[in-house]
Every structure is written in structure tokens, then in C-alpha cells.
Amino acid sequence: MTYIHDTIVKLQKTSPAQAEFYQAVEEVLDSLQPILETNEKYKHHAIIERMVEPERQIMFRVPWVDDQGKVQVNKGYRIEFNSALGPYKGGLRFHPSVNAGIIKFLGFEQIFKNALTGLPIGGGKGGANFDPKGKSDGEIMRFCQSFINELYRHIGPTTDVPAGDIGVGAREIGYMFGQYKRLTGNYDGVFTGKSLLWGGSLVRKEATGYGCVYFAQYMLADKGDSLAGKQCLVSGAGNVAIYTIEKLYELGARPVTCSDSSGTLYHEAGIDLATLKELKEVRKARLSEYLVAHPDARFIPVTDYPADGHAVWRIPAQLAFPCATQNELTEADARALVANGVIAVSEGANMPSTQEAVEVFLDARICYGPGKAANAGGVATSQLEMAQNASMQRWSFEEVDEKLKVIMKNIYLSASTTAAEFGEPHNLVLGANIAGFRKVADAMIEQGVV
């Protein structure tokens, strides 16, 4: 389609060298073809042209002093992408690979994801090219404080509400909130993913992983199937992976893998959750140390991965949950999964499958839950945290978990009924993109040219 080509060519000129952002835009525009062709209003109001350009992009220097007394400098970002449906909402990523293209792809995905939740939240994302690995607690605190010394003036409980993502958990949110409070004097719900001691919501920590498993459950239920007894592959070993594994066990499945940037762990007896939590949540150790407690498990280092993909996806299983990072599942990986009989893929990470891999899943007609639908439980529960903060209430674990289940069910129904409406009932990529787009686009039209 020429408008897809034209949009990408234009972005390549106005926002050069942002490959992941073009990838995310191309996937959404490809899905939107049937609705853009029949609805002149979106063209008339230049909705696509407006949507691919963030409302505001903040980039800033983050200087800090390391434990040796040396001055370090990182680059910080906050991309306030779209506020048609509510305050900008989305996480902060601290990882050495962060650049403007990565933050923009994440912010763009967040617009549609947040719309799908049905909650009043716009889309944004931020972060820094800071590597938390090997840093002391003091260094992490000083970095977070410096990051907020600039960001505090751009955020607020009704304007822009950051949360965690890769490299940002409750500890980092704590240091950032403390500095925000010191600078502004405000004790308000400006962050989500806060500690349970001071304004956090029950279930927020677990929500992305739990939601991703609930999404798989709803996809399978539609086929008359369930999670019980299924062997599952999980990638990643962070927040999303850990609570995906926890919920899989609760629902009777058997997760046999997880991974980090050093390699993949395969434990045929099932990943021992207590050991994994101790390693990653408490000691922040490498995954290979799991073998000390479980010598019957196998660790495959990254150096032994196949040249065209990731070792984790070559292990036979029925379900797959990519929960690490973008483009971690290649076309060759997707072919291996399908050849090994995988029946469902539910994405905890953002854009973990390459475009070619997604095509393989759709062609094979397996259940495929794209990240912006399957991992929306995290941000949805963030909005529940905002609601509790704003009303000075605290809901029980069961109450929040119940709301999360209902939200994930509604996201599944919204994506699947929209997919059916456009004649491709198996295609939840199409369904999720169109369902999210319609809400944002129609709100933008009603709010005028802003």
C-alpha cells in the first residue's frame, strides 16, 4: 500500500535511524488498511500523520557520580506520544540499548495498548541508556535522582504518569518518587508500581505476567482447550517472566524454561520458582547459578545459540511466552515452534516477535496474542493504582486480580470480535490494532486539530 510506504519514507527523513519505530508503525498501518480504505474521515483529519508524530519529546542529560568519584553521563528520554484518551501513561526503561527509536516504538505501541484496556490513559514511554548491571545501590539512587532532577517538571498525576519497564522496578520507582517529592513537595500518584508500603497497588508487580497468562487462557478457551498439563516455554527472567511462570503453575501448566542476556535455562522437571525468585529478585545473580541448586537442569549459553535465532524457542512445547525484549523471536524460531507443535503464543514483552515471525504464526493459524493485547495487564493495573491513589482507597488482592481478569477478557473479546468483523477471526494483530486505533482516532477527531 502506498500510504504505508509513504509514511515510512517520511519518517525515515524526519526521524532518521529509528528501525524499531518504523517496524512498529508498519505493523499497525498494515492492519489498518481495511478501515482506512473505507473511512474517509481518518484521512480528512490527517489522523495517521498526527498519530506517528509524538505530541512532545523530551531528551536530556543525566549526569551522576559513580562510586569511584568519576562523573558519568547518560541520555534520558520521555516521549509524550498521545493524550487523546487520558494522561500520558507508560514505563521507563533503563538499558544500555535505549535510544530514541526504541523509546518511540514502545511509546507508539503503548497508545494502542492503553486504548485496548478501555481505561482513560494516553500513551507515553521513557528511559535512559543507563546500564543498571553491576551498579551499587548508591549509584542506582544517584542516577535516579539525577534523572528526576530534569523529568520532575514534565510529569504529574493528571499529566504524565511513568512506571517501570526493563531495568526499572520498585527500588528505582522509590528513588525517583523520593526525589520528585523533595523537588515538588507533592505526595501524589505520579508514579505507578510503587511499594506497597506507600501507595502501591496489590497485584501491580504480578499483573503483566498474570495478565499474559489469562490472555492465553482466553485464547485457548475459545478453542475448547485449557492450560492444564501444557508444557510451556518462557523467555526472560525478570518481572514479567517470573509472574508468568507463577500463574502458569497456578493454572496447572508446566513452564520448563526461562532466559536472561547470558543464556537459556531448561529444566524439564519444571522451573523452580523459589530458586528463580531468590536469584533474580533478591540476589540479582546470573541465571547459570540456578544449576547449583538444580544440577539436573541445563544452561545453554548465548554462544551456543543457533545463528538464526534463540535456543529457547527450539525446545519442544505446546505454549510459548516471550517475556524478555523486542525481536527476540525470529522467523526461524517461529518455524521451529510451529514444527514442534506449539498451539499458542502469548507475548509478555513488547514486540518480541519479528514481523516475519508474526506472519509464520498467522499463516499456521495458531493462537497468537500480540504484546499490545497480551501484556496490557501491567498498564491496566497501573491505572487501577492511579484510581486507588486518587480516591485514597486501597483494594484487596482479590479485588484487583478480579478486575485484571475482567480487563484481560475484555481486551481478548475486543480484539477477537474486531478481527471477526473484518473477516479474519484468527488474526488478533488486526483485531487489536483496529480496536485500539478506532478509540484513539475517534477521540482525536472529537477534540479537534491539536
Ligand code: NDP
Ligand atoms: P526486567 O528488567 O525485570 O527483566 C528483563 C528480562 O529480559 C531480564 O531477564 C533480562 O536479562 C532480559 N533481557 C532484557 N533485554 C535483553 C536483551 N537485549 N537480550 C536478552 N535478554 C534480555 O524487565 P520486565 O520483565 O519488566 O520487561 C520484560 C519485557 O516486558 C519488556 O519487553 C518490557 O517492555 C515488557 N513489559 C513490561 C511490563 C512491566 O509491567 N514491567 C508491562 C508490559 C510489557 P538480563 O537481566 O540479563 O539483562
Ligand code: 2IT
Ligand atoms: O510496556 C508497558 O506496558 C509497561 N512497561 C507498563 C507501563 C505502565 O505504565 O504500567
